Structure formats: C-alpha cells, structure tokens
Amino acid sequence: MYESSFFLPLVALAFFAAGGVKGITGMGLPTVAMGLLGTAMPPAAAAAMLVLPSLATNAWQLFAGPAMARLWRRLWPMLLGIVVGTAGGAALLVRAAPSWSGLALGLALLGYAGYALWAPPLSLPSRLEPWLSPLVGLTTGVITGATGVFVMPAVPYLQALRLDKDELVQALGLSFTVSTLALAAGLLAHGALRVEQVSLSALAIAPALAGMWLGQQVRARISAKRFRQCFLLFLMLLGLELTVRPFL
Known part of the structure; x- marks a missing residue:
C-alpha cells in the first residue's frame, strides 16, 4: 500500500479536506481523515497517520485562548477518563480485523452525524458534572481507542456545559489534544505506531494546515449552517459505506 503511486496523493487529499473542514467548523479533522483513509487502509494505520496533523492543529486551537488553566481544573476528570479509556480501546483497534474495525468506525461516524443533525441542544446542571465528566471521558476514550474518532x-x-464561544473552542482543543496523545500512546504500546508511519504523519501536517487555512478563508463566504448540514450528510454516507462493507 505504501508503495502505491496513489498512496501519497490520497493521504495529502484526505488531510487537506479534513483541514478544510476544521478551518470552517473548528473541528472534524480526525473524523474526516479517519473516514476517508479508512476506505483505503486498516483503521489502525489511518489512526497512526492522524497523530501529528491532529496535534499540530489542535495545539494551535488549545493555546489560542486565555482559559486553559481554568478549563484544565474543570475538565480534568473527563480528560483522565479519556486517557484510561483510550488505553483500553486501542487494543481493539489494533487487534480487530480491519473490516470489523472499519465497521466500528462507520458506526461512530453515523452516530456522531445523526446526533449532530437531529438531537436537540442539551444543557446540564452543574451538580451532574462531578460524576458525569469521568463517565463521558471514559466512554470517549474507548471510542477513540477503538475507532480513532x-x-x-x-x-x-x-456543548451542554454552556461555555462561552471562546472557552468552548479551547475546551474542544484541550479534549482533542489529550485524545490525540492518548491514542498515540495506545498505538505505540500495541506496536501499531512505527517509524514509517510517523514520517508519513509528519508529511501530512502541511496539507492539513493548508486545508485549515483555506477553510478559514472560506468560512466568511459561505453559510456555516448549510455547510455543516452538507458535511454531516457526507459523514453519514461515509459511515454507511464503512458499516455495510463487511457484509458485502
């Protein structure tokens, strides 16, 4: 696969598209990259390539805001749950047959897109945070480890914590950065993060950042609501294709 003349263009295109989505919406790079790459390679290999571009874009998002210390104090139970859950979930991603890990990835894409399209906005009372935060983190970690999403x-x-706009963007950056580092550690522990994959991951940084820059330019010129709807419908189609593939 790595020797194919189409492989590097595929990786560059996938991360350029994923970076563009992140530039427009503020999120979605891992979701889009895993969905596109997962159609052409095992999800474990796609997740290994995701590590450095995801870190580069999420670190910028994390450190761009002023509330990191406050968010860390508030969200650390969720972040700890992400680390623990990812460590266990990564074993599923590495050991499962590619067709079945692709099925899990497809279900994750369908679940996220369906929720984002049709679920009403939630608002959580602060009294639920102490026990709900680690549970959400653990669940997110298992899904991250098993699918790369x-x-x-x-x-x-x-979103249900009703953070202000800047805090929400920074909180997402914090969550995604911790998830990326935990996923990298899980893949490394299970022998699924090798030197050649790290090199390819480094090469993917440039198209991801270029796509992110272009997405930010486009964001001011299109309807964010309409783009979001089209993006989520695209994720649903991609998730459906990955879900039905093992049965064909």
Whole structure:
C-alpha cells in the first residue's frame, strides 16, 4: 500500500479536506481523515497517520485562548477518563480485523452525524458534572481507542456545559489534544505506531494546515449552517459505506 503511486496523493487529499473542514467548523479533522483513509487502509494505520496533523492543529486551537488553566481544573476528570479509556480501546483497534474495525468506525461516524443533525441542544446542571465528566471521558476514550474518532460523546457534553464561544473552542482543543496523545500512546504500546508511519504523519501536517487555512478563508463566504448540514450528510454516507462493507 505504501508503495502505491496513489498512496501519497490520497493521504495529502484526505488531510487537506479534513483541514478544510476544521478551518470552517473548528473541528472534524480526525473524523474526516479517519473516514476517508479508512476506505483505503486498516483503521489502525489511518489512526497512526492522524497523530501529528491532529496535534499540530489542535495545539494551535488549545493555546489560542486565555482559559486553559481554568478549563484544565474543570475538565480534568473527563480528560483522565479519556486517557484510561483510550488505553483500553486501542487494543481493539489494533487487534480487530480491519473490516470489523472499519465497521466500528462507520458506526461512530453515523452516530456522531445523526446526533449532530437531529438531537436537540442539551444543557446540564452543574451538580451532574462531578460524576458525569469521568463517565463521558471514559466512554470517549474507548471510542477513540477503538475507532480513532474523538468526538462522541465529548463534543455534545462540552456543548451542554454552556461555555462561552471562546472557552468552548479551547475546551474542544484541550479534549482533542489529550485524545490525540492518548491514542498515540495506545498505538505505540500495541506496536501499531512505527517509524514509517510517523514520517508519513509528519508529511501530512502541511496539507492539513493548508486545508485549515483555506477553510478559514472560506468560512466568511459561505453559510456555516448549510455547510455543516452538507458535511454531516457526507459523514453519514461515509459511515454507511464503512458499516455495510463487511457484509458485502
């Protein structure tokens, strides 16, 4: 696969598209990259390539805001749960047959897109945070480890905390950064993060950042609501294809 003349263009295109989505919406790079790459390679290999571009874009998002210390104090139980859950989930991603790990990835994409399209906004009372935060983190970690997708249920949970706009963007960056580092550690522990994959992951940083820059330029010129709807429908189609593939 790595020797194919189409492989590097595929990786560059996948991360350029994923970076563009992140530039427009503020999130979605791992989801789009895993979905696109998962159609052409085992999800464990796709997750290994995700590590450095995800770190580069999420670290920028994390450190761009002023509330990191406050968010860390508030969200550390969720972040700890992410680390613990990812460590266990990564074993599923590495050991499962590619077709079945692809099925799990497809279900994760369908679940996220369906929730984002049709679920009403949630609002959680602060009294639920102490016990709900680690549970959300643990669940997110297991899904992250098993599929390489960071969003469920951490994103709807963070949105339900009613943070202001800047804090929400930074909280997402914090969650995604911790998820990326935990996923990298899980893949490394299970022998699924090798030197050649790290090199390819480094090469993917440039198209991801280029796509992110272009997405930020496009964001001011299109309807964010309409783009979000089209993006989520695209994720549903991609998730459906990955879900039915093992049965064909």
